[in-house]
Amino acid sequence: MAKIPIPGTPxxxxxxxxxxxxxxxxxxxxxxxxxxxxxxEVEPATFRELQERCxxxxxxxxxxxxxxxxxxxxxxxxxxxxxxTDLGQELxxxxxxxxxxxxxxxxxxxEDTVAENxxx
Amino acid sequence: MAKIPIPGTPxxxxxxxxxxxxxxxxxxxxxxxxxxxxxxEVEPATFRELQERCxxxxxxxxxxxxxxxxxxxxxxxxxxxxxxTDLGQELxxxxxxxxxxxxxxxxxxxEDTVAENxxx
DNA sequence: CGCCACGCTACGTTTTTAATAGCAAACCAT
DNA sequence: ATGGTTTGCTATTAAAAACGTAGCGTGGCG
Numbered sequence: 598m599a600k601i602p603i604p605g606t607p608x609x610x611x612x613x614x615x616x617x618x619x620x621x622x623x624x625x626x627x628x629x630x631x632x633x634x635x636x637x638e639v640e641p642a643t644f645r646e647l648q649e650r651c652x653x654x655x656x657x658x659x660x661x662x663x664x665x666x667x668x669x670x671x672x673x674x675x676x677x678x679x680x681x682t683d684l685g686q687e688l689x690x691x692x693x694x695x696x697x698x699x700x701x702x703x704x705x706x707x708e709d710t711v712a713e714n715x716x717x
Numbered sequence: 718m719a720k721i722p723i724p725g726t727p728x729x730x731x732x733x734x735x736x737x738x739x740x741x742x743x744x745x746x747x748x749x750x751x752x753x754x755x756x757x758e759v760e761p762a763t764f765r766e767l768q769e770r771c772x773x774x775x776x777x778x779x780x781x782x783x784x785x786x787x788x789x790x791x792x793x794x795x796x797x798x799x800x801x802t803d804l805g806q807e808l809x810x811x812x813x814x815x816x817x818x819x820x821x822x823x824x825x826x827x828e829d830t831v832a833e834n835x836x837x
Numbered sequence: 838c839g840c841c842a843c844g845c846t847a848c849g850t851t852t853t854t855a856a857t858a859g860c861a862a863a864c865c866a867t
Numbered sequence: 868a869t870g871g872t873t874t875g876c877t878a879t880t881a882a883a884a885a886c887g888t889a890g891c892g893t894g895g896c897g
Contacts, residue, residue, distance in 0.1 A: 604823030610751040612772055616819035621750045627853095627885065630741045631730040644844050652732055655886050660845060670825055684822060691814050698811055699736035702804060703724030705790055747854065747884095764875050775855055780876060 599664035623669055628654055630692065632662045633671060633681070637689045641677035719784035743789055748774055750812065752782045753791060753801070757809045761797035 602608035602622035604615070609625075611618035624630050628651070635650045636642055642650070648659055663679065666672040671685035681689060722728035722742035729745075730738035744750050748771070755770045756762060762770070768779055783799065786792040791805035801809060 601826075603827060604819070605827055609748065609773060610755070610771055616823035617754065617816040618751060619823060620815060620819040621754070625745060625747050625750055627745055628729065630745055631738060634737065634741070635730070643842090645842075651730060653729060653886090655888085656845065657847090657887095658885060661885090670822075684825060687818060688815075688822070691818055694811050695740060695808075696737040698807060699724070699740040702790075702808070703736035703739060705804060706721075707723060707725055763873090765873080773855095775857085776876065777856090777878090778854060781854090 599661070599668040601665050601668045623665065626662065626665070628658055628662050629665070632659065633666065633685065633689060634692065634696075636672065636679060637681055637686075640680045641675060642680075643678045647679060719781070719788040721785050721788045743785065746782065746785070748778055748782050749785070752779065753786065753805060753809060754812065754816075756792065756799055757801055757806075760800045761795060762800075763798045767799060 602614075602619040604619040606614045608614050608619045609622045631651060632647070632654075636647060639646060639650055644656075644659070644663075647663075648654060648656060651659065663672060666685070667674070670682055671688060672679055673682050674680075722739040723734065724736040724739040725734045728734050728739045729742045751771060752767070752774075756767060759766060759770055764776075764779070764783075767783075768774060768776060771779065783792060786805070787794070790802055791808060792799055793802050794800075
């Protein structure tokens with residue numbers, strides 16, 4: 598059984614286990630959000646499909662993240678493959694705005710990086 | 718200079734550097750979202766204030782995350798201490814809904830965990 | 838039976854995070 | 868100017884997580 602941060606018990610960022618900190622602890626693991634995001638755009642997906650979509654993820658980590666996401670009720674497995682749960686869908690919906698914002702952010706970051714390089 | 722994922726260049730989850738994947742790469746580092754969240758509720762905050770607020774973060778990691786967040790234009794440093802930038806504020810605003818949702822999620826997760834324990 | 842896709846597991850290496858100690862610089866009252 | 872404090876961080880050693888690759892066991896199919 599996967600070990601996930603449980604709200605109400607000590608987690609990173611909060612000894613009292615504030616839900617947001619438990620969530621950050623869970624999502625702040627490499628690939629956690631990426632898997633959820635990628636799964637959502639392909640579901641239902643088999644383990645290997647998901648692995649290909651993620652391009653560079655190793656099976657060990659994918660397996661671990663999937664176990665955690667399942668434990669956290671965000672993902673489940675059906676005969677057709679892995680799918681997001683209702684809860685997972687809700688979380689995904691909250692992540693969507695980040696996708697749009699990331700584009701704006703990306704413009705800022707890359708412009709500045711280019712600018713800095715030109716300065717020298 | 719801190720190494721952060723640059724949209725448009727290969728990052729975890731996307732060889733082409735999709736902005737959302739670059740963002741996930743950045744935020745999917747331990748403490749990244751927690752630091753941004755915590756900073757927002759205390760800013761302006763000194764390094765040590767932030768460290769205390771985060772309860773269990775080590776100075777090395779805090780320093781690294783701060784360097785990355787600054788590099789990513791989300792945080793900056795003033796005479797008063799560290800503060801979020803406009804961009805960082807925008808991102809924080811997008812994170813806020815997660816705080817509310819986390820409470821609902823937390824209820825689900827803990828209830829099920831308790832239920833499972835009672836079953837045995 | 839042979840062949841293939843699937844869901845993982847194993848394992849050796851590299852990277853990241855943790856935990857703790859402590860240093861240099863700025864500030865501050867005496 | 869001197870001793871004490873706070874601040875921002877670096878150094879170091881150890882543990883944990885992630886990577887990359889290989890491959891095993893199972894189940895379906897011809």
